[in-house]
Amino acid sequence: MADSALKAQLRSDMTASMKAGDKDRTGTLRLLMAAVMAEEKAGDTAVELDDAGVQAVLKRQLKQRSESIEAFKAGGRDEQAAAEEAEALIIAEYLPAAMSDEELQAKVTSALAEGGFTEMSQMGQAMKAVMAAVGGDADGKKVSAMVRGALS
Numbered sequence: 001m002a003d004s005a006l007k008a009q010l011r012s013d014m015t016a017s018m019k020a021g022d023k024d025r026t027g028t029l030r031l032l033m034a035a036v037m038a039e040e041k042a043g044d045t046a047v048e049l050d051d052a053g054v055q056a057v058l059k060r061q062l063k064q065r066s067e068s069i070e071a072f073k074a075g076g077r078d079e080q081a082a083a084e085e086a087e088a089l090i091i092a093e094y095l096p097a098a099m100s101d102e103e104l105q106a107k108v109t110s111a112l113a114e115g116g117f118t119e120m121s122q123m124g125q126a127m128k129a130v131m132a133a134v135g136g137d138a139d140g141k142k143v144s145a146m147v148r149g150a151l152s
Contacts, residue, residue, distance in 0.1 A: 006054040006094060007036060028090045035061055055095060062091045063139075099137045107133050108146045120151050 003011070014029035039057050040049055049057070065088040072081035099107075111133040112118075117126035126147050134143060 004049060004051045004054050006051045006058075007033075007049065010036070010054075010094065024086060025090060028087045031087075032058065032061060032091065032094075058091055058094055062088055062095065065091065096137070098139075099134065101142075104134065104138050104142065105146060108143065108150060112147070112150055117151065120148075123147065123151060126151060 010029060010033055014026060014033060017025040017029060036049060036054055036057050039053070040047055065084045068084045069081050069088065072078070072084060108130050111130040112126055115122075115126060115129045117129070127144060130143055130147055131140070
């Protein structure tokens, strides 16, 4: 089975960054390729990830970086936070652009109206409906905050 286009792009960019001597970019791309390969080999049988699967791995890696940045900043470790931010920027290059706040708010509003969700007691059902409408294009924390604000 052939590589997904995104995986091939990661591999190609990693080779180019090695040739250019860009150690930081090469290191980040190696970590991403390792995460993709680990995901492919996880479970009972090895699978070849498609672009959506590779994007899911990259989104998880980006989320890990975001959490690390917060933790490092809270701990006063600005140098490590800056390194994580640099890695996050590289990862973000391979992901589709995140939905704007306006677009997200519009989707939240329409999903809540469609489902008839108006009370905080319906938060779980509302989140399920909104996340289905949004897909994987928005951060769950941001969506939760918007849904909570709309229901309260």
